[in-house]
Amino acid sequence: xxxxxxxxxxxxxxxxxxxxxxxxxxxxxxxxxxxxxxxxxxxxxxxxxxxxxxxxxxxxxxxxxxxxxxxxxxxxxxxxxxxxxxxxxxxxxxxxxxxxxxxxxxxxxxxxxxxxxxxxxxxxxxxxxxxxxxxxxxxxxxxxxxxxxxxxxxxxxxxxxxxxxxxxxxxxxxxxxxxxxxxxxxxxxxxxxxxxxxxxxxxx
Amino acid sequence: xxxxxxxxxxxxxxxxxxxxxxxxxxxxxxxxxxxxxxxxxxxxxxxxxxxxxxxxxxxxxxxxxxxxxxxxxxxxxxxxxxxxxxxxxxxxxxxxxxxxxxxxxxxxxxxxxxxxxxxxxxxxxxxxxxxxxxxxxxxxxxxxxxxxxxxxxxxxxxxxxxxxxxxxxxxxxxxxxxxxxxxxxxxxxxxxxxxxxxxxxxxx
Numbered sequence: 135x136x137x138x139x140x141x142x143x144x145x146x147x148x149x150x151x152x153x154x155x156x157x158x159x160x161x162x163x164x165x166x167x168x169x170x171x172x173x174x175x176x177x178x179x180x181x182x183x184x185x186x187x188x189x190x191x192x193x194x195x196x197x198x199x200x201x202x203x204x205x206x207x208x209x210x211x212x213x214x215x216x217x218x219x220x221x222x223x224x225x226x227x228x229x230x231x232x233x234x235x236x237x238x239x240x241x242x243x244x245x246x247x248x249x250x251x252x253x254x255x256x257x258x259x260x261x262x263x264x265x266x267x268x269x270x271x272x273x274x275x276x277x278x279x280x281x282x283x284x285x286x287x288x289x290x291x292x293x294x295x296x297x298x299x300x301x302x303x304x305x306x307x308x309x310x311x312x313x314x315x316x317x318x319x320x321x322x323x324x325x326x327x328x329x330x331x332x333x334x335x336x337x338x
Numbered sequence: 339x340x341x342x343x344x345x346x347x348x349x350x351x352x353x354x355x356x357x358x359x360x361x362x363x364x365x366x367x368x369x370x371x372x373x374x375x376x377x378x379x380x381x382x383x384x385x386x387x388x389x390x391x392x393x394x395x396x397x398x399x400x401x402x403x404x405x406x407x408x409x410x411x412x413x414x415x416x417x418x419x420x421x422x423x424x425x426x427x428x429x430x431x432x433x434x435x436x437x438x439x440x441x442x443x444x445x446x447x448x449x450x451x452x453x454x455x456x457x458x459x460x461x462x463x464x465x466x467x468x469x470x471x472x473x474x475x476x477x478x479x480x481x482x483x484x485x486x487x488x489x490x491x492x493x494x495x496x497x498x499x500x501x502x503x504x505x506x507x508x509x510x511x512x513x514x515x516x517x518x519x520x521x522x523x524x525x526x527x528x529x530x531x532x533x534x535x536x537x538x539x540x541x542x
Contacts, residue, residue, distance in 0.1 A: 202439075237420070
């Protein structure tokens with residue numbers, strides 16, 4: 135399936151911190167569209183970024199970065215859209231739906247998840263997290279996935295943060311996502327994930 | 339050209355405050371793609387939002403909102419992409435370039451402009467504004483427009499904030515944008531714009 139890597143994903147090591155979850159998005163998307171890729175782990179515990187990161191993302195000096203044909207694509211949402219535009223046709227699976235209204239909705243909720251609680255205090259962020267959760271549950275409704283009948287863009291955006299969902303180990307959407315090979319290959323195993331989420335959010 | 343409005347743009351009144359600039363983006367894009375639209379101005383000086391805004395954007399209760407076939411699309415960048423996906427083919431003009439790498443770059447810089455200085459103190463924001471400006475000048479380089487040879491997505495994102503550009507009245511990119519009918523129809527006239535920008539940024 136992956137004879138030669140088509141791209142390289144520069145992400146945080148998954149036991150580092152919350153930022154690593156953004157890199158998981160890129161890696162899941164590459165697996166979904168069957169794109170072979172090399173994987174560079176950046177140590178986020180140390181303050182200095184590697185030369186690769188400084189060169190590829192001089193503006194934000196952050197991961198994840200997707201490197202394709204030597205050119206960087208920065209930011210996890212941006213990377214997902216790029217992956218969709220470059221590789222989706224080849225395998226006949228799209229991450230974003232074809233309908234513009236549904237695409238707009240997916241982008242709206244992705245933006246909601248990533249930008250709502252920026253720059254707020256920790257306590258505020260927790261209250262907002264609960265509010266976010268309630269709203270996201272409403273978006274999911276009775277559907278199998280956030281993207282509808284099929285696992286897609288918004289599922290990829292959310293699954294690395296699955297512990298947001300109440301009783302997430304039992305949550306049907308979380309279970310359905312974790313049955314997928316693309317997700318299993320990227321997400322840490324259940325016990326490890328639980329410890330990570332506890333660390334990231336202070337949840338029990 | 340515009341026999342019946344195809345959509346409605348709900349935006350702030352342009353003399354209100356900085357938020358109105360985000361609505362200008364939506365309106366410029368609709369003009370570029372020759373989409374007829376109704377225009378609802380929301381008074382941003384009062385604290386309460388209208389019933390229309392509360393109904394169409396219950397999550398953020400913010401403008402701009404594009405209403406198409408009774409359905410809302412919220413957030414100016416999201417709106418631009420929606421407009422491009424729905425109406426660009428019809429007129430043979432695209433807001434975002436076809437090349438995925440260039441699309442990723444345009445989205446990256448749009449995100450950079452909108453999210454970089456959120457949640458920071460005013461003074462910090464000013465220093466960052468200067469840094470932003472320097473970086474954006476680098477992106478423009480020797481090209482006519484941020485989108486390349488043609489006025490497009492990133493130009494629309496930036497032109498309502500044209501006063502960021504040093505000596506912006508004389509700035510060649512600003513001049514080129516203001517020669518365009520789509521921009522002229524939306525942006526306040528020169529004197530009015532100058533007063534607005536002074537108010538928004540405290541510039542002289």
